[in-house]
Amino acid sequence: LTSSRKQAIFDLWNGVNHTVNDGDYGRMTLYLSRSTNSGDQPFALTLRSGSTGFNNLALGSSQASSSIMDGAWHHYAVTIQSASGDSLKAELFIDGDLDYATVSAGNYIPEIPIKASGLNACLGSLITASLDHLNTRVGDGKLSASMDDFRFWKVARTPEQISQTWNIPIGGGTNKHDSNKDLGLYFKFNEGVTGVSATDAKVLDYSGRIANGEWTGYASGSRKTTSAFVESG
Numbered sequence: 010l011t012s013s014r015k016q017a018i019f020d021l022w023n024g025v026n027h028t029v030n031d032g033d034y035g036r037m038t039l040y041l042s043r044s045t046n047s048g049d050q051p052f053a054l055t056l057r058s059g060s061t062g063f064n065n066l067a068l069g070s071s072q073a074s075s076s077i078m079d080g081a082w083h084h085y086a087v088t089i090q091s092a093s094g095d096s097l098k099a100e101l102f103i104d105g106d107l108d109y110a111t112v113s114a115g116n117y118i119p120e121i122p123i124k125a126s127g128l129n130a131c132l133g134s135l136i137t138a139s140l141d142h143l144n145t146r147v148g149d150g151k152l153s154a155s156m157d158d159f160r161f162w163k164v165a166r167t168p169e170q171i172s173q174t175w176n177i178p179i180g181g182g183t184n185k186h187d188s189n190k191d192l193g194l195y196f197k198f199n200e201g202v203t204g205v206s207a208t209d210a211k212v213l214d215y216s217g218r219i220a221n222g223e224w225t226g227y228a229s230g231s232r233k234t235t236s237a238f239v240e241s242g
Contacts, residue, residue, distance in 0.1 A: 015053070016041045017150035019159075020136040024126035027140070032059045035121030035128070038139070039087060040065070041077070041152065049074050050109075054099055055140065056089065058121045063113055064140055068101045070109045082157065082237040084175040090165040091117065105175040107168060132159060132196070132222070148225070157237035161194035176238050181217035192216045199234050 023035035038055040050067035051074045057064075068087065076083050084104050092098040095117035100110040121128070130136060133152040138145045160179070178197070180189055195216040202209055210227035214220045224231070 014042055015150050016152045017131070017133065017135045018152055019130060019132055020134070021128055021130040022136045023121055023128055024124055025122070033122045033124065034059060051077055052087070052101060054087065056118060058118045062118050066099060066111065066113055068099060068109055068111065073101065073103060073108050076103055082240070086166065086171050086175065088165040102168070102171050105172040132156065156198055159196040160192065162191055163193045164191045178238065181215045193218070194220055196222060198232060199236050200232070201234060202232050
């Protein structure tokens with residue numbers, strides 16, 4: 010992947026400049042390749058905690074490439090968890106089914122350091138300069154796609170859990186109750202439209218933790234109030 014071919018789907022960062030303090034740097038970025046030719050692996054994952062981690066771990070099969078280009082709505086889920094020894098396993102699921110799995114050996118990654126600024130993220134663009142191209146900045150790598158639903162879990166979901174909930178809305182959780190307590194963030198982009206841009210630019214968090222987002226560049230018509238779950242069914 011090159012900078013001209015990358016689109017950022019999700020970019021999480023702990024606010025530490027890795028060129029100043031590499032030991033406390035924390036980052037997780039999921040990219041989409043702008044070239045989805047047959048045989049290409051369309052997703053790339055970067056995960057770093059301090060100086061440990063990897064850049065641009067390729068994910069996806071030819072089926073994944075085809076699904077991105079077919080003009081239909083699809084659900085994509087990526088899980089990351091420790092495998093045997095000092096290694097990590099990343100898996101990609103499409104519409105509830107496992108599409109691709111890979112093990113990155115020798116890449117056990119400790120917990121990302123949490124600083125005073127906390128963990129912040131962007132959907133659909135970079136939140137700061139990428140490790141590959143330091144001249145990039147927040148807002149670069151814009152995603153050319155529509156997004157209906159976004160869920161960030163604090164633990165890896167099992168294949169059974171993904172299969173059972175990929176095409177339905179789910180309830181939020183809280184820190185004190187068992188119902189979906191591992192759901193860290195849940196955005197829906199089909200809430201009602203008030204017609205007031207300052208209000209409609211707020212993206213509500215349905216996880217139960219009220220980590221609402223701000224839609225940068227929101228314009229009238231950006232939202233669609235119907236659900237892809239219903240339309241694709």
